[in-house]
Amino acid sequence: MPHIYVKEFNEEKYKYSFINPQIDEVKFGKLFQSQTSSNRFLLFVEVFHREFFIEILKRGDKVLIKSEKNSRPSPNYSVHIALDKLAKIMNLDILSSNLNLKPSPHLKTWDNLLQIENLKNLNGFKERIQIEIGFGSGRHLLDLAEKNINVDFIGIEIYKPAIEQVLKQIKIQNLNNLKVLDFDARQLLETLPSNSIEAIYLHFPVPWDEQPHRRVLSKRFFDEVKRVLNQGGIFELRTDSEELFKSSMELFLNEPQIKFELQKNIKIDVESKYESRWLKMQKNIYNLKIESLEISNERQNFYISKNKNIAECINRTDNFLDLIGKRELKTEWFLNFIDILDSNNINGRDRLFQIVGGTYLAPSEIFLMLNKNQIEYLIKSPLEIEVYSEIDKYLRELFELCY
Ligand SMILES: C[S@@+](CC[C@H](N)C(=O)[O-])C[C@H]1O[C@@H](n2cnc3c(N)ncnc32)[C@H](O)[C@@H]1O
Structure with missing residues (x-):
């Protein structure tokens, strides 16, 4: 992970005006x-x-400066140049x-890295789309893309070095039917239109x-796959x-409209890196193939409010510190307030809430900025899925309360 250690960091010297004008390709904002x-x-x-946070930690006689873990972009070249610029x-x-x-x-431009917004309605994609989840070294995915030029492929991964590796290969092999997304697949499927993937x-x-609760494959995930x-x-x-294979079967055995095929130790055209590893160790390889036989209902649309304005509370003096460590536990989702950070500027005080929230199985980080009468998500807006639309409503109500 790119980082620098410096002797001293004097926050007083950081000027909000660094935001303007744009300094090369790096723009700094509020501290x-x-x-x-x-x-x-x-x-x-x-x-x-690409927006992210640089985290500055004063530790004894030195200061560590690095990217904040959860907002870290991929490829991480942007972190290297941001840290260098800041130091200068x-x-x-x-x-x-x-x-x-x-x-x-090959990593100077990232045109093959998808943003979640690119997947809305899958506009711009071919009729035929296939997805690989957790592609790792990308061996299987790259081979599929090379051999099937009439199909668009989307690879989903959370491991950044794997994403960078495959982005490089896409450039080297000049593939124009493969894009990757740096995202947790457990949440992503919920955003896709119904009946859209082959x-x-x-x-x-x-x-x-x-x-087992950490697995990608759960009942909720399987329902979204279908x-x-x-x-x-x-x-x-x-x-x-064998354990994963058996429990996966339980997820679909009661489904009314699917066809399934179970096989053991069958070869497929391309061995992924992990497959080669397990074959060398003479392990059994289980294969489960499910075919969807039905046309699913359209996905219900959920929204995250775009309205920045909230009720102006004249006496909003509360510093909200009692929220720290507070957990809001609902049946389908939870929220945990990790930290509250302040930035003072000529227009008053901006307050940043660092929150972890979402479903119990696949939460994510939320950065919400609040000032006197405005509320705004930073870095990225929560996904437009049911859980986050409820969380958005909850947070708005919480902050619209006048203390
Ligand atoms: C054991 S590796 C297998 C990689 C590759 N499919 C292969 O066969 O060589 C599992 C991969 O899934 C990725 N992964 C784990 N959880 C994920 C998630 N929630 N969303 C997307 N990718 C995930 C990991 O980063 C890792 O690269």
């Missing part, structure tokens, strides 16, 4: 100071239109650094035999875990 630990800061930054404009005394400012020539591959997911597959569309699971 927020934690209200629970005066040694922690988050700095809003935008590089090549603030004249920081660098003690040590692992910055690499010479990125691979195949979903889930090859060698982490089995989590000891902690909804997004078109009639005749297939879902393919390959695994070396």
Whole structure:
């Protein structure tokens, strides 16, 4: 992870005016100071239109500066150049650094990296779309894309080095039918239109035999797989875990309208990296293929309010610190307030809430900024799915209360 250690970071010297004018491709925004630990800061930054936070942690006689873990963009070249720029404009005394400012020539542009908004209604995609979840080294996905030029492929991964590796290969192999998305697949399917995908591959997911709640495949996930597959569309699971294989079967045995095929130790055209590993160890490989036989109902639309204005509360003096550590537990979702950070500027005080929330199985991080009468999500707006639409309503109500 790109980082620098510096001797000192003087927040007083950071000027909000760095935001304007644009300094090369890096734009710095507000600097927020934690209200629970005066040694922690988050700095809003935008590089090549990707927004994220730089985290500044004062530790004894040195200061660590790195990207905030959950907002970290991929590829991480943008983090390298943002840290370098920050050090220059603030004249920081660098003690040590692992910055690499010479990125691979294939990772200078990221046109094959999808943003979640690109998936709305799947506009711009071919009629035929296939998805691979957790593509890892990308061996299987790259081969599929190369051999099926009439199909558009979407790869979904959360491991950033794997994403960068495949982005590089897409450029090198000049593939124009493969795009990748840096996102948790457990949430993503809920955003896709019904009956829109002809195949979903889930090859060698982490089995989590000891902690099954961490698996990608759950009842909720399986319901979404069925909804997004078109009639005749297939879902393919390959695994070396007998335990995962058996419990996956339980998810669909009661389904009225599917066709399934169970196989053991059958070969497929391309061995993924993990498949090769398990074959070398002479493990059994289980294969489950499900074909959807029905046309699913249209997806219900859910919204996150775009309205920034909230009721102006003249006496909004509450510092909300009692929210820290507070957990809001509902049947379908929860919220946990991690930190509250402040940024003072000529227009008053902006308050940043760092929150973890969502379903119990696949929560994500939410950054919400509040000032006297405006509320705004930073970095990215929550997904327009049922859970986040409820969370959005809850947060608006919470902050519209006048204390
Ligand atoms: C054991 S590896 C298998 C990789 C590849 N399919 C193969 O067969 O070589 C599992 C992969 O799934 C990814 N992964 C785990 N949870 C995920 C999630 N919720 N969404 C997307 N990818 C995920 C991991 O980062 C990892 O690359």
